[in-house]
Amino acid sequence: MHHTLIALVEDKPGVLNRIASLFRRRNFNIESLTVGRTAERGVSRMTIVIDSDQASAERVTAYLYKLVNVLQVEDLGSVPAVARDLALVKVTVAGHDRAALLRVVDETRAHIVDTGEQTMTLEITGEPPHVDAVIGRLEPLGIIEMVRTGRVAMRRGDTALSAAKYS
């Protein structure tokens, strides 16, 4: 089962290494990890997806809290949440029907963000399963390069995750 954990961490050198080291040392496999700034100064936000059972997710949460630079952890597995993934996909347009590709773009809300002589680069954003599905449709057309951000997620409703109480 997939667990999406959000960690608010101090924006200090080496923090990413400490988090990565923890998952490696405790023998948890990271499926995806994204890091970015938050609205609060000096606070970064990590979205970590792991494949684990509920007990293991609770253990990871406890271990994350042991890291001095970790301010707050939330497991989005237990609450309604919005999740997004973004992919950039470079597809070859040589040697097949350009119209087939444009049909996929049209039907899947993908965006054409760049065109070359032989290729077209698409941006796909959505729930991770949606991105998977679009990529599945593009594969037969010839993907020559791809990048995904990994999942970012946020709890639904008015509750906000904030490190303000740790200031």
Place this chain on the structure above:
Amino acid sequence: MPKRTGAQIIWECLVHEGVQTVFGYPGGAILPAYDAMLDYPVRHVLVRHEQGATHMADGYARAGGGVGVAIATSGPGATNMVTGIATAMMDSSPVVCITGQVPSKLIGYDAFQETDISGITVPITKHNYLVMRVEDIMPAIKEAFFLAKSGRPGPVLVDITKDAQAASIDWEWDPSPVRMRGYRPERPVARPDLEKAVALIRESQRPVILAGQGVIQSGAMRELAAFAERIDSPIAMTLLGLGGVPASHRLNLGMMGMHGEAWVNHAIQEADLLMAFGMRFDDRVTGNTKTYAPNAKKIHVDIDPSEINKNIRADAAIVADLRETLKDLLDVIERADHAPWIAYIDSMKGDAAVRDIQKLPDSGHLYAAHVINDIWRITEGKAVVVTDVGQHQMWEAQYYHHETPRSLITSGGLGTMGFAVPAAIGAKMARPDAEVWAIVGDGGFQMTQAELATAAQEGVKINIAIINNGYLGMVRQWQEFFYERRYAATPLRSPDFVKIAEAHGLEGFRVDKRGQVLDVVQRARRAEGTVLIDFRVEQEDSVYPMVPAGADLDAMIRRPEPSVLAETGADPI
């Protein structure tokens, strides 16, 4: 504000933190700090290897209850500390390591003696720092001490670049308390958790308390004894917990686990309630977790929330300081009587008594258990004993009966051979009035034997008992039990330890008969300097009982009864 160099600030901070003794080894990247040291009232103990410095700092912390400090240079100086840091981490010992680092502008360029020690020690420190600016030195050291000793204690490393040590700023000590955004060690006892625990305690007819090192670290000895007496519950001890409850206390069953006495493990397996106080259900304590105490509810009290439900699922958990928790429990819990349960456990002791190696008559062979028990009797159980790792460590736990906290210092979690001699030196520095014994195997002694020179140079008086059986004994025992006596790489030929002692200007004795033990131990105790005794013990004796790794806790290999005990090894002398 006066001007201070980074090097001076390091010592200013250490002095303000109450540090009087540091253990270290100089080198290029830490030279500015060593130069400044001469102007500060701190005793520096020059070790022979940086691993020794970390073990000494660890022993110093465990014996004295304060923070131990170790200092080394960059590169190999720092990497030599790794074993000692990992040892302190596994046993939650408050140690601060200060290392020099190459100048900041050279970091990342593979400079001479550059190593990424903050990266290397991420998994084996509670936290660590790489300090590249002189103004960051004080905050890092203040936080390091705060982290090392608060909450669940542990080692913290502060790596300071040479240029930060050399630079100057206007500086004064900031006496304000440390505040850290992501670290809140103080945790009040949560009422609902406490009530849940109280309900389980009231229902129990066959309770057992599992007392770990947390009892000692939270200073809960008195409260624990009062609580156990109030609810009339037997207490089983972890290795690191020994001394947290006096061995002679009527409710103290002794050590549990792999080499615990049979009645202790049976009591745990048959209990209806386990109260785990400041212990972490290590695999050496539980055996097979699937069959562990199958009918018992579990109450787990620990300051570290990540220990709850890690190895054993808790029915009630309290994440808080143990002493505070016990005080709260004592406020509400009623007196109880479990005489039938205690009598039942007592009835199991008869069988063990028959098998007790102390019952073995003096056959001319010298048994390690006899030696250790004799040392216990001669020292009236009042010594601080520092052990290494292996058979002698388990015999010590079985046959030296500890009455007071911080009187047994041993590498439990990491199981670090070579720990005893340097940790004993550190322990003696922390408690100069205590009688300190290092009990160590012939293998482990040779791992850090060089620290004899440190003891000699510093004039530190410890007593070293080498339990010399000519084997890496515990590994040999496993080979005997589980590998068809194929003794791969366990026979050990050692130098003449008495001569080794003499080469250091220290006294050395050899003992190979039980009748010699009393006299030689007394001579060692009376001597002014460090004394080494080479006890030539029975070569192929084993530690009993033994729960094979991963087996059910009550599936113990028992010591054969004396009449059938096979006397092996050398001919009777």
